[in-house]
Amino acid sequence: MQPLDYVVAGMQAVIFGPAAFELLGVPIPLTLVMVFAGVVTGILVGATPGLAGPMAMAISLPILISFFGYNVEALLPVLGFLIGIMKGATLGGAVPAILFNTPGTPDAYMTTLDGYPLTQKGQSRKALKVAHLSSVSGDTFSDIALFVCAPFVALMVERHLDFPEKTALLILSLSFIAAVIGGSPAKGLISVAMGLIAVFIGGGEDFYPRLSLGTDALAGGFSIMTAILGVLIVGAVLKEYEDLWHKSNLFGARERIIDHGDQRLTRAEILRIAPYVGQSSLVGTIIGALPGIGTTLAAALGYQLGRARYARRRPEGAPAFGEGAIEGVAATEAANSSVSGSNLIPVLGLGIPGNAAAVFIILATDSIGGFTPGPSVFRFSESVVNTELVLVFGLFTAMLFANFVNWTFGGAFMRAATVMVRVPKRTLLPVVLLLTFTAVYAQEPSMESLWFTLGFGILGYLMRKVDMSPLPFVIAFVLGGSLENSARQAFSATGGDPYFLFSSWIAIFFLAGSVVTVVLGLRQKRSGSTQA
Template sequence: MELAFDYILRGILSVFFTSEGAFIWLPVVMVLAGLVLGIVVGATPGLNGPFAMAIALPVLISAFGTGNDALLPILGFLIGIMKGATVGGAVPAILFNTPGTPDAYLTTLDGHPMTRKGQGYKALKVAHFSSVSGDTFSDIALFIAAPTLAVLIESALDLPEKAALIILSLSFMAAVSGKSVTKGLLVGGLGMLLALIGTTLSGYGPRMTMGVTDLGNGIPLTSAILGVLVLGEVFCAIEDRIHERRKNRQTEAPRESTDNSLSWVEAKRLLPTILRSASIGTAIGALPGIGTTLAATLGYEAARKRQKADAALGSGVPEGVAATEAANSAVSGANLIPVMSLGIPGNFAAVFLILAVESVGDFTFGPQVFRFTEIKVIEDYGTIINAELVIAFGIFTLMVLANLFNWTIGRYVMLSLGILAKIPVTITPALVLLITITAVYSQDGGFIAIWTALAFGLIGYVLRRLEISLLPFVIGFILSPKLEELIRGGFSGSGGDPFFLLKSPIALIFLLASVAIVLRATRKKENK
């Protein structure tokens, strides 16, 4: 226990002091700046948190470099964006009935009726209180679950078991993401195949480059991810703008009311709803690939079943806003449980956190991070510690700071951004396209980065039009090198036994669970 507290203290101090012991404000300022930007982005039509994180990452790397000292400031900014965008997304949904995401649609069911009653800013206060409460609840679950799960995995699993666990995770995401399990498996395999281009662990030189020398070191990771996630969405948006008819819908400006305060008595009355939805969101978020929409739906339905006769959800009651916002916000923190403990991203925001740690410093997410090795001071070698564990607790500290800023400052930023919901969505695709192309060029360099982003943008466009989830593709692309490394290591360690995965009882259980999950999900979706 004393050793754990020592690491926690070192992680907290790493946010406020340099390795030389000098006090710094930079990580704290970056968290605050990221939070404010995230709220602004979340409140702007056509933009979202993952997009802002995608664009910010190359800029941050250019500004701070790739040393270990740059890791916490960069992650602090990205974490701030992630948390702020979740809160800010309620602004257009409540004030102007324009949800930017499917889960925000549920916020409109009670949020916008409150606006029509003249209680729009009260609805925003309820959304902020519920969102930050749910986020804080899930962060506490993260701080407890991630180290515990990682320690269990690291102590019980070897190379074959870890490889089988990744296969299980990919199968699970293919099963729960999208409408077709088969399509999810196929696009996940496509992502894994494309990740194998160029790089090789065999030492025989590049593979599958088709004579393109620039692909000798592999497909640029940042360009590929930004292409499929951001440019694919841009291409779809441009096509939609061309084909859709212009709608001259008049948005109703929020009316003023004398009842726009949120008293402690009212907030206290919302706590059971918030706690219930936060628990649902945390449980959903801990499972990779499910997302916020299901959490918001389940949270809203749970509140509906427990509603009082005089508080009918859908008629403009604070309980409806609280149920949705607490549930979808709780997903963001819980989604980092598989990231911190397994190195497996649970949603698109987590993807960019993984990209950041792979691009900056020597830190890597995974179970090896939470090795509580004894701290020793050895002459001529200095202090021997697990530096990754110190960084992990530094990341937890950044998340606590983001929550504190969200509680104290985020509310006022959120309440002042209603005007952003009136920005025409027609101008955002061109702006996003320009910013993304500039970002990939500055991050990965050369025109190969631009061509990669455009090619993967086309892949993202096709997958969206075919209504195929992008998450299995992205996760497969990111985890493919790690899976290859584990399988090669396990194959070599077994003396070249091709059935080494089947000879480990735990690995065999994981593989059988993968098959069972896929078969069950396939039957369930065929019966619908």
């Protein structure tokens, strides 16, 4: 098959795949229905303070797998729903940020700086339109970068990296994630270490369980679902309950502000915000391609660069950044949305997740089977059909359809999602907790799995109490098996050389990068503490 044949085959896998139902005699593809449902769910979740896209992805994944099964035909519908949530949640996060000064997602905090002042001026609908246009534009730009760069990255890795280099690359990725998002490099390393210890319990290629303390309960190890849903969701819910305990006035009445004036987004205003959208889209795409940095930094950097540009080109009489400038909303929303596509570059090209949303893409492929993200996915074979490459182009097709849904219906969904902002957390959190345990039990019908989930939830709560990000733990848990397998294969391929990590200059370069990343992170943290 030629490259174009793979593209066509991927599109056919989506369009001519299993049908969800028929409309006027025309079969409606199941994958497209799932993408549409995922986008709507994501917007509603993003518009609800206290929830986030990864939380909805975590709850839905085991339920989807239980419903669709483990066959390869289930992969595209499940991934389509997860992709839809990821894209919709970023778009929906702007709703409470603009209307109520309450960011629906952490990366939407910067949107409040100019979005809520616009609402106070009676321009909330215009602000939502700016957010919608900027968010979807940045998302589309990022997806184009993914389609172009992921195959290139994968082919470069496949050509130049062997087992020792891949092992060193995994170590570099974990070090980078620990140094960047762990709260501090030291806390990040502790979080990574706990994730590796947890994944090594009871597993491995030996004939006896490891670190099980002689108990049958630990002999089988911890499943990915119990560990990740526990740390990410149950831990977050417990922390939210504690916050509610200390904030009795959280649900006070909000001031109602009536829109007035022209709410249309004119052609001149679109041209005004276009440079900010383009600049932030590029920034977010670059940041998204780096493991572990994520949307929050992209939004902050996009906003600051937009502010600097606006200071040089500010029209006379126009509001400054932070006072209701539509350019501020555009810069932030384009930056945080442009992360969503490019953060799949290390996932599809290297098999390395860089943020929580990407983790569940990896988990879906690992759980269902038939597709293993990594360099081998992008082998264009003419003699033998590479079914994984067909699935990749099917995934790209689903992402394009998700963008189409956001372009055409996203604005209407954003306005409809405003009702979710008014759902009290006292009502929402028990529902989230119930759904989480239901999802775990649907995947593993045993009481042990529920107890393990609760135990990991307590661990996640304690990590948040000491300002330690649980994300390094989660990514280390996901990558731990790959790291061990790669190290074993490298050890065997080098004839049992204990210094196999120093067998090539590329591996040495990656290891040196790991050390430099941690050391620089520690020095930066120390200098910041000294200045404070």
